[in-house]
Amino acid sequence: MDVTCDLNAQATIEDCRREMAAQAARHGHTIHLAQGSPVYFNGDPAREVYCVQKGALRLSRLLCDGRRQILSFAFPGEVIGLAHDGTHHTDCEVLNDAVLSVLPTGRFAAIAHADPALASAMLRLAAQEMHDMQGHLVLLGQKSAIERLASFLALLGGRAGAASAGWVCFDLPMSRTDIGDYLGMSVETVSRAMTRLRVAGLVHLPRPDRVCLSDLAALTGFAEGEAPAPARYAA
Amino acid sequence: MDVTCDLNAQATIEDCRREMAAQAARHGHTIHLAQGSPVYFNGDPAREVYCVQKGALRLSRLLCDGRRQILSFAFPGEVIGLAHDGTHHTDCEVLNDAVLSVLPTGRFAAIAHADPALASAMLRLAAQEMHDMQGHLVLLGQKSAIERLASFLALLGGRAGAASAGWVCFDLPMSRTDIGDYLGMSVETVSRAMTRLRVAGLVHLPRPDRVCLSDLAALTGFAEGEAPAPARYAA
DNA sequence: CGGGCAATTGAGTGATGTCAACGAGGGTGG
DNA sequence: CCACCCTCGTTGACATCACTCAATTGCCCG
Structure with a gap:
């Protein structure tokens, strides 16, 4: 699935990231996490979304026998924590000392509901993320x-x-x-x-x-x- | 990136699919495509989004030397064609004789702008799709x-x-x-x-x-x- | 009935995983 | 301040899984 938001077709991905970061800064709070800290684990309720301001995160999934696939590394500007069913299905940990903007999921949804520009930006970011994941699939498969x-x-x-x-x-x-x-x-x-x-x-x-x-x-x-x-x- | 839309947290993924399909049926048109037909190619402008009603599609990406990675198979209920930058970066072809609802991208964006429920449903579908792709990454990598x-x-x-x-x-x-x-x-x-x-x-x-x-x-x-x-x- | 394509199976090769050893760097404790 | 240890990265030897090339079968369609 690839998605275009013609509404702000002139906006760059960076603009969408800034939009998200600005909303998170205004309506959420900021946390500092040391290297190695977990942000959330597989199975945790997805209560918040996070915008990376500084540092790097590691998203991964484990198989029963311990095999691990890292799904992505998240760098400043990226948004993580969106879940389709209210639960995280990945582990997320801090690689580098990191600074994150934290926005409660409910508040995010409320803002997105009231402000189509935010919903649009988020959709755009999701489409970008899917595009990146497609590249990762090609890499792993071929x-x-x-x-x-x-x-x-x-x-x-x-x-x-x-x-x-x-x-x-x-x-x-x-x-x-x-x-x-x-x-x-x-x-x-x-x-x-x-x-x-x-x-x-x-x-x-x-x-x-x-x-x-x-x-x-x-x-x-x-x-x-x-x-x-x-x-x-x-x- | 995983995303929750608390707005309709009670809604199932199926509800989101139905929402999208209903909007596509109301504001778009329907096409029938024979086995083997292309829906779009890598590099084409992303003018429309598609809801699969019947049949199956194949989304793939090619490397210069001909290696091909199939990114997903799309079955009835799924939405494809969203792009982050107005251009398709995948090939999409019909596996089975298919029936698709076609919704111009601009109109989709307009409707989503006016109707937060649709934007929310689409975001939910995107999060589900990312979850599925994560499973595919684990499969290919491990x-x-x-x-x-x-x-x-x-x-x-x-x-x-x-x-x-x-x-x-x-x-x-x-x-x-x-x-x-x-x-x-x-x-x-x-x-x-x-x-x-x-x-x-x-x-x-x-x-x-x-x-x-x-x-x-x-x-x-x-x-x-x-x-x-x-x-x-x-x- | 014959041709062509898809699927299966076999044989051999090669890329990557596994096991193991080694060296460098950093942190801790003496 | 130095010695030790532990972890990480690198390299080598070997094993193994999956790929390539090839042949065979069965099916669909002409």
Whole structure:
């Protein structure tokens, strides 16, 4: 499902995020959470929605036997906590020390009811989120290990330094284990793929938790399968 | 992102679907499409939203080199075509001869603006869809081939015969290739997994395109990793 | 009856998971 | 301040699951 709100077709996604953040700031309150804190767990009643102001969150789901899939990492500007049935079906934890705007679900619904612009913005954000999830599905279903990691780094790189033509550098707030659980592969495979990307010259790692990209476009192209997948990572 | 609309917290997802379908029927028009027809392609302007009344649709995304990921199959009651930026980023085609309610995007937005209940219902449907996609992410990222197929058949079985305790039977409107592209595995692996489930007694196949489940709960349990994955399919 | 497509099955290969060892960094306690 | 330990990341060796290539069967349709 993809959705357009023609009402504010001129508005950017960023505008929608700001709209949500402004409403949350006005009608809700702000909390600070330390690294590792849970925001909510699977099964908790969904009483609040959250706008990330600072830091990063990790949303995940577990299988009975402990396998974990990370569904997304939430960065500043993103909204989380909407549930279709009043209950959370994911775990949400703080990666980095985080600042969140908290808006009780009921109040959110009331405001959205009174203000079509907010409902519209929220719908737009939901559509954007679904689009991102579709990319994640393609990644997990079709891409090789090295393409998955390239996609992930390109995604983060795009967030970090959208327009800059030169080097794009950013920190990784999550562990290799988290990356593995996001990309559907083992820690060891993440590490090996990282090494291959480094050797191929597509990424530079000043520290294990810091990434520098000399050519984001090349990395993105590789991640999207422009080069025949098997041939490229012979390097 | 999970979202609750407390406004109509008592309303079921089905109610939301009916609400959307009713609005689409009142303000839009109805079309019939033959098997194999495209509804829209990646890159097309998102001018309309669609409610599936009859038949089944296939939403997919392609990589440059032809790899295809099927994002979802849409069945009666589901709404598709919402886009975050006015453009479709998926291909949508008809699996079965289908009947769709078509509602121009602009008119949808206008109605949603005037009627908070519709906006609320749509947001609810979006949250449900995100929940389903999360399940798909877990499937692709964490499950073995046989667990993936079991999950898929259990999902369809749940749709087909929700409450019935006895046998649940249904037709598969899609090919093995489609199933493979949905589950992120090759046709051959789909076929082998199907054979293993059949031999294990979890499914019965009167015809290749018809499935009968004697114990939906057992299949679901297996699909969710209740039994240690490797041990179970020794049978 | 013959052709073509879909599904299944077999054989062999290859990518990724598992198990294990090693080194680096950071925190704690002596 | 230093020593120790624990965790994280990396790398190697090996096992295994799933993919590729290939052949066969059955069905639908001409």
